[in-house]
Amino acid sequence: MERLRSWFQTNKRSLPWRDNPTPYSVWVSEIMLQQTRAEVVIPYFHEWMKKFPNIQSLAEAPIESVIKTWEGLGYYSRARNLHAGAQTIIQQFSGQIPSSSDELNKIKGIGPYTIGAIRSFAFKQKAAAVDGNVLRVISRYKGIKEDIGKTKTRKLIENEVFKILPENAPWEIMEAFIELGAQVCGKKALCSSCPLKRDCYTNLNGQQKILPIKEKKIQYEKRFRAVALIENNQHFLVRKVNEGEIMSGLYEFFYIDLNSPEEEINKILTHLEKKSALPLIYRKKLPKVNHTFTRFRVQILPFLLQTKEQKEVPSYQWKTLEELDLLPFSSGHKKVLQNLKKIFKT
Ligand code: SF4
Numbered sequence: 001m002e003r004l005r006s007w008f009q010t011n012k013r014s015l016p017w018r019d020n021p022t023p024y025s026v027w028v029s030e031i032m033l034q035q036t037r038a039e040v041v042i043p044y045f046h047e048w049m050k051k052f053p054n055i056q057s058l059a060e061a062p063i064e065s066v067i068k069t070w071e072g073l074g075y076y077s078r079a080r081n082l083h084a085g086a087q088t089i090i091q092q093f094s095g096q097i098p099s100s101s102d103e104l105n106k107i108k109g110i111g112p113y114t115i116g117a118i119r120s121f122a123f124k125q126k127a128a129a130v131d132g133n134v135l136r137v138i139s140r141y142k143g144i145k146e147d148i149g150k151t152k153t154r155k156l157i158e159n160e161v162f163k164i165l166p167e168n169a170p171w172e173i174m175e176a177f178i179e180l181g182a183q184v185c186g187k188k189a190l191c192s193s194c195p196l197k198r199d200c201y202t203n204l205n206g207q208q209k210i211l212p213i214k215e216k217k218i219q220y221e222k223r224f225r226a227v228a229l230i231e232n233n234q235h236f237l238v239r240k241v242n243e244g245e246i247m248s249g250l251y252e253f254f255y256i257d258l259n260s261p262e263e264e265i266n267k268i269l270t271h272l273e274k275k276s277a278l279p280l281i282y283r284k285k286l287p288k289v290n291h292t293f294t295r296f297r298v299q300i301l302p303f304l305l306q307t308k309e310q311k312e313v314p315s316y317q318w319k320t321l322e323e324l325d326l327l328p329f330s331s332g333h334k335k336v337l338q339n340l341k342k343i344f345k346t
Contacts, residue, residue, distance in 0.1 A: 001166055001173050007195035008176035011183065013038065016045055018175075023097035023122040024055055027085075030117045031078050031109065038182070044073055052086075055095055059086035067249050068328040074293060076250060076330075081109025099123040112158070116174075126170040128161040130154060133181025138164075139212040140185060143201030147215040220297045224258040226268045227302040227333065229286070229340055230278065232310045235318040236340075237276070238327070242315075246294065251327045253302075253336065254316070261288075261299055272305070276313055280305045286339045291332025302336045304343065 012018070015038055017029035028048055032041045051069055052058040058066070063083055070079035085107040089097055097118065098104055104115045116129030130138075135148040138157045146153040165173055184194045191203040202211050230237040230253075237254050241247045256271050265282060273280050286302040310318045319327070321344055324337055 001164065003195040004176045004180065005169075005172055008172065008179055012175075012179050013183075016042060016049075021121045023099075023118055025049070026118050026122040027097060027110070027114065028082065030114045031082055032073060034078065035075070036073060041073075044070070055086045055089050055097070058083060059090045063249060064328065068326070071250075071328045071334065072331050074331060076247060078109060080249065084108045085110065097122075099125070101127075112154075116158075120171040120174045124169075124171050126162070126165050126167070127174070128158040128165070129174055129178070130158050130161060131178060131181075133178045133185075134161060136212045137177050137181045137185045137196075140189065140202035140208070141196055141200045143205070143207070143211070145211070145213055148212045149214055149216050218295055220292070221295055223296055223298040224261045224263075225255050225298050225300050226258055226263075226272065227300050227336055228254040228256075228272045228276070228280070229302060229304045229336070230254055230276065230280065230307055231283075231304065232307050232318070234344065235310055235320055236324060237313060237316045238319055238324065239316045247330045249328070250330050250333075251324075252330065252333045254313075255300075258301070261301060265303075268303070269305075278307045278311060278313065280307055284343075286336065286343070289332055289335045289339075291330070291335075293330070293332075298332060300332050300336060302339065304340070 017025050029041065029045055032044055032048075048069055051065070052061055061083070063080065066079050066083045067076060070076060073079075088107050089095060092106065093103065099119060101115050101119065104110050104118060110118075113129055113131050116127045119125040119127035120129050135154065135157055138144065138160050139146075139148050139153075142160055144153065144156065144160070146156065148154070148157070161174070161177070180194070180196070184190045189202065189208045191197050191200070191208065194200065194203070197203045202208055238251045239254075241250050241252060243249075254272070254276055256268070256275055258268065269280055269282060283304040283306055286304060289300040289302065291298045291300055321341055329337060
């Protein structure tokens with residue numbers, strides 16, 4: 001493992017959460033990094049730490065400002081869990097992130113990987129932090145021919161990692177495995193540059209195309225959605241998504257689901273009028289936007305529509321563009337908002 005350690009010391013990327021890691025900075029960064037590349041996370045991490053520099057400030061912040069800061073990272077339940085988790089830490093752990101697995105497990109949104117990461121990187125314990133990178137690297141390195149999507153395989157790999165970790169600075173080797181997965185042993189394994197190549201099962205047996213084994217792929221469901229930017233006197237109709245719905249806490253424009261992206265505009269308009277109970281005048285189409293979330297791939301077809309007065313529509317509010325700018329939106333509706341702003345600022 002010493003070859004891996006020295007490779008890591010020479011090649012590790014400089015990332016803001018790696019300088020003086022604290023339990024809080026490790027927690028926040030690891031939640032942000034789930035299914036998101038480090039380069040994307042960096043500006044979010046800086047902004048978050050500026051607004052919520054510690055557990056106390058996060059626990060006391062209004063949820064809207066937490067979600068607004070997260071806007072664009074997707075999977076908003078993570079932001080809500082960080083907020084709820086900070087409140088648990090204040091109430092149950094006197095404001096200090098605990099260092100044991102059992103206690104960390106009581107905090108909302110913290111799963112086995114994050115527990116391992118906090119114990120390893122922040123508390124410098126010998127602990128396995130197995131993310132997607134580590135699953136891939138270890139299954140190749142040890143020749144584990146089991147589906148890495150299964151919990152059973154994850155546990156097996158956690159045990160393997162624990163056995164491999166040395167007594168001397170185990171956290172450094174733990175992070176080195178993650179970095180190796182990000183830089184060298186990626187989807188395409190760059191074995192000739194790998195510090196593990198001499199004793200890696202996959203390299204010795206030429207099985208780079210076989211390992212890791214991943215059986216199930218996410219089946220995305222396609223959706224088509226007409227988004228209505230209903231305007232009156234430079235005010236637009238939006239609603240805050242209810243608790244319990246996907247995207248809860250975020251804002252969205254008025255929309256209807258379509259059977260196909262080719263539906264006639266008149267038909268769409270009739271549906272929209274029926275749903276909003278507003279008389280609508282078609283103004284123009286805005287550029288299409290693609291939005292992927294959970295298991296959905298949505299093609300958003302935005303339309304600018306006008307209505308003659310600001311009638312009340314249950315659950316909806318009329319907002320100016322300046323007000324909309326301050327609200328958190330899902331990334332799909334945010335892109336629509338940006339295109340809308342271009343029209344009204346010219
Ligand atoms: S030698 Fe190749 S397959 Fe093995 S860990 Fe390194 S990059 Fe991955």
